[in-house]
Amino acid sequence: MAISRRKFLSCIGAAALTTTTNGLSKAYGASNKHFKGHPDSFGILHDITKCIGCRKCEAACNKVNELTQPEKSFEDLSILDQKRRTDANIYTVVNKFKHDTRAPVFVKKQCNHCMEPACASACFVKALNKTKTGAVIYDESLCVGCRYCMIACPFEIPAYEYHKALTPRITKCTMCYPRLLEGKLPGCVEACPKEALIFGERDKLLKAAWQRIYRYPDQYLEHIYGEHEMGGTSWLYLSKHPFSKIGMREDLGKKSAPELTTGPLSAVPIVVGLWPVLLTGVYAISKRKDKITKEEKEKAVAQTTALAKEDTEKKLEALREKMTREKTSAINFEVKKALEEAEKTDAADKTDDKAPEESGKEEN
Ligand code: SF4
Ligand code: SF4
Ligand code: SF4
Structure with missing residues (x-):
């Protein structure tokens, strides 16, 4: 189901051409105005049932983003016993969930690259943007360090480089945006040995995910996490277990952050x-x-x-x-x-x- 390389390159080329006018992107987001997202954007499907918790994706992410090496090697799987979250130096983590005597479940966590990102709508200097590729990217030259994005993100993803006194940045998964522009797959997707991560056009990933659900109803819940959550996300998840039991929020609703604020509020003139x-x-x-x-x-x-x-x-x-x-x-x-x-x-x-x-x- 993975997208063909030719198609991928032509889509990326088109996205790059239309988005890179001044080195970065002429992208959407960064306002409280509701927009429908980018229909032809890419996404990544995480089939949780296929993940074996090998941490190869974590290692690849560390490498392609040139992050500091952790104290313990990525081969040390004992770390999976802790519930971890992303931080300024870790853009993705795999967490283990145990249910009774059944085999453990492994869930990869990173920025979900929301279709209408709360982080971008909270950023009044437009340092965070949803690009046409689907990636939500960050421009440190615009960031004023207010950290509204950290407060706004319902998935608690953006981290701040508190340890850097002079040039702290907001950090998070970039969906490997620079690699996408070069026609490469995201590092984690490329490294996954079990095809638990699949890159492609979001619409096609959704269709393929529904096909899996219908074909193997015993293996999957009838729910693709990210199809509608917070207005939809570019990362999509398939699971056998209820998402709330594997560390994922199910209380977010279907409306995006901008829609939640502009919709009801604009109907009440006094609080427009x-x-x-x-x-x-x-x-x-x-x-x-x-x-x-x-x-x-x-x-x-x-x-x-x-x-x-x-x-x-x-x-x-x-x-x-x-x-x-x-x-x-x-x-x-x-x-x-x-x-x-x-x-x-x-x-x-x-x-x-x-x-x-x-x-x-x-x-x-
Ligand atoms: S998951 Fe959080 S940081 Fe990522 S795009 Fe959505 S709101 Fe922004
Ligand atoms: S898409 Fe890139 S930045 Fe995001 S988790 Fe995967 S390797 Fe890391
Ligand atoms: S590389 Fe693939 S199988 Fe291994 S932990 Fe990451 S998502 Fe799971």
């Missing part, structure tokens, strides 16, 4: 602008946090300065005392010396006074 207001509120909270941090820093600097001043004063006082002591001792020394010299002079004078009598006696 509530979405930007809410965002401004979040922004204000974020600014307030920054302000508090700034105030705390200033307080710490003031305390340190006061302590340093006190310390300096003490040292100066000690120096003054030392100098006074040395000065007094020098004066005392000089006085003593002067007194001794005076005594010597006095003694010499007395000797001189006696000297003529004695010489007279000699003369007589």
Whole structure:
């Protein structure tokens, strides 16, 4: 069912031509305006029933994105016993779910590349965009670091490089957008040995997924996760087990984030602008946090300065005392010396006074 390479390249070429006008994309998203998504975009189908939890996709993702190597190798499968989530240096994780005595179930998690992304609609500087390829990409040159996207994403995906003091970025799976533009498959898809990940046009993936469901009703739930969740996502999932039992949210509904906000709100004139207001509120909270941090820093600097001043004063006082002591001792020394010299002079004078009598006696 995988898309043919020729078709793939021609689609990518068309997408690239129409989207790369200034190096990146002339893409949609980044507003609270509802749009229908890109009908011919690509997607990835994750057939959870085929996944064996080998972590080859994680390793490939780490490699193609040139991320820091983890402490434990990707061959160490003991890590699957922990429930992990993506972070600034890990764009995808595979988690293991155990149900009674049945074989464990493995689920890969990454950005779902929503058709109408909440992250992009929350980003007022348009640093996140849904491209015509289906990938939701990030432009760090536009990002102001407000982190609204992190708050907005219902799947808790975007991460922030807190460890980078000067150039922190938002990070997440890119659907290997740079590789797509080169006509290559996403790294994880290419690496999967079980075809648990399949890349292709989203519409065709949906058709193929429904065919699997109808053909093997005992193996699959009658539900493709991502077909409608939050307005639909480019990553689609097939499973035998209820999605809520394998770490996936089933409470999100079918409406996209922009639709949820513009639809009902635009019907109520008084709150037409509530979405930007809410965002401004979040922004204000974020600014307030920054302000508090700034105030705390200033307080710490003031305390340190006061302590340093006190310390300096003490040292100066000690120096003054030392100098006074040395000065007094020098004066005392000089006085003593002067007194001794005076005594010597006095003694010499007395000797001189006696000297003529004695010489007279000699003369007589
Ligand atoms: S999963 Fe989250 S980060 Fe990814 S496109 Fe959707 S809203 Fe954005
Ligand atoms: S599509 Fe690329 S960035 Fe996303 S999980 Fe796969 S390898 Fe990582
Ligand atoms: S490479 Fe394929 S089989 Fe292995 S963990 Fe990833 S999705 Fe599952």
